[in-house]
Amino acid sequence: MNAAKALEQTALKSADKTAYTFMGQSVTYRELNESVNRFAAGIQSAGMKKGDHMALLLGNSPQFIISLYGAMRAGVTVIPINPIYTPDEIGYILRNGDVKAVVLLDILLPALETLNEHLPSIDQYVVCESGDERAAGLAPANSSIYTKMKTFSYLLANDGAFQEPAMDEEETAVILYTSGTTGKPKGAMLTHKNVYSNARDIADYLDISEQDTVVTVLPMFHVFCLTVALNAPIVRGATMIILPRFSPKEVFDAVNAQKATIFAGVPTMYNFLYQFEQGDPSDFSSIRLCISGGASMPVSLLEQFEKKFNVQISEGYGLSEASPVTCFNPLDRPRKAGSIGCSISNVENKVVNELGEEMERGQVGELIVRGPNVMKGYYKMPEETAVTIRDGWLYTGDLARQDEEGYFYIVDRKKDLIIVGGYNVYPREVEEVLYAHPAIIEAAVVGAPDPDYGEAVLAFVVQKRDGLTAGAVIQYCKEHLAAYKIPRSVEFLQELPKNTTGKILRRSLKDQILK
Structure with missing residues (x-):
């Protein structure tokens, strides 16, 4: 099983169920799956083959979902990139990631044009146009990338038959470049098994169902959103409310209008929501679960938010190299403020000393992880991979402790x-x-x-x-x-x-x- 196949199954089971809403428009799972198939056929007809690398320079949008799932269905490896990175940062990832095609916002064309001569491996730019312009209107004919351009709508209009390649769950589905604390970003290679298993396991752990409506406002190019607010809802046939950017007012309005049941955010988002003077507790009355990750949430903020909005926040933990979730506060047992919870289904966590030996409960050591969600390694970095993955365990670099009931607590980054x-x-x-x-x-x-x-x-x-x-x-x-x-x-x-x-x-x- 893989994520693209899971979408196909959801579309068969819940064809007329709303997959997502975006800017006032609703799209069903049948329509989403058809768009994914057309995109997969389009990139195949354009010469993309199984194993090629495609970068996504997109914000939160239907185009991101269609490109991600269309590429995975065609066996093409996806490299999501933050679209507000500098040209130098983007250029490094495109070169290091051996990218052959880029799906991008039209406003990024000037930046990509300056990089093009230094990106010999790229032979296609798929442009998500702001309006209905054709490729000829998006860049001048003498542009260095004009001959390599196609529009997103042109690819979706492709009526060619899609030839689904044979897929192995150990093949690379996504490469996520980690920001890191030192040096250049490293590309974490996530297999189809990694991506699907973590979406399935977190959906099971948090009891996400087709009755849920999830606020998808975290950046889609980030692994937290990718798994918790995108892949997991699709696996279970839930509805996503796609918001292009975070705004407290827009979040409250969307939750209230569409009766959202799940909100996922980082601590800073919760802080902004709490501080927003017009935020009314009634606007969050439909939310059954708030999910926090990406960084540790201060306990005082967690308690103040819960008291004001009468909803429980469940903290979890993850990292790009683990697809990303390894721990979450359970729903069937007490939530512990300040804890990242317990190991999710099929994933093991433990705290070890410098020799890799498990430590007694309550003692601080490095958190290490093992499970079907752990990456296959860093792209073109075997030495870094060998340091990070030892005897099947992923060494996270985070200091943690575990209490007597099995709940983990992140103490801090080892480097901090x-x-x-x-x-x-x-x-x-x-x-x-x-x-x-x-x-x-x-x-x-x-x-x-x-x-x-x-x-x-x-x-x-x-x-x-x-x-x-x-x-x-x-x-x-x-x-x-x-x-x-x-x-x-x-x-x-x-x-x-x-x-x-x-x-x-x-x-x-x-x-x-x-x-």
């Missing part, structure tokens, strides 16, 4: 650990204290070099209104933290740096300090 005078300081622990301050909206903590203690704790905060002082914040921390954990300095910012999924970038703050 701050060592002050020989004592370990986990940034998240300090951030939890800062988030609990009534005048602080957001906070991030990093380590900086210190001549006396090796490292010092530095805090960056966003306050609700002017008036809070660094001294007051430090005094507050003294009341809640051991002396070596107290920030040496506090800097106030208008906003914290974040990636496109809303995850706070500690690395950017650290780079700012070291300049």
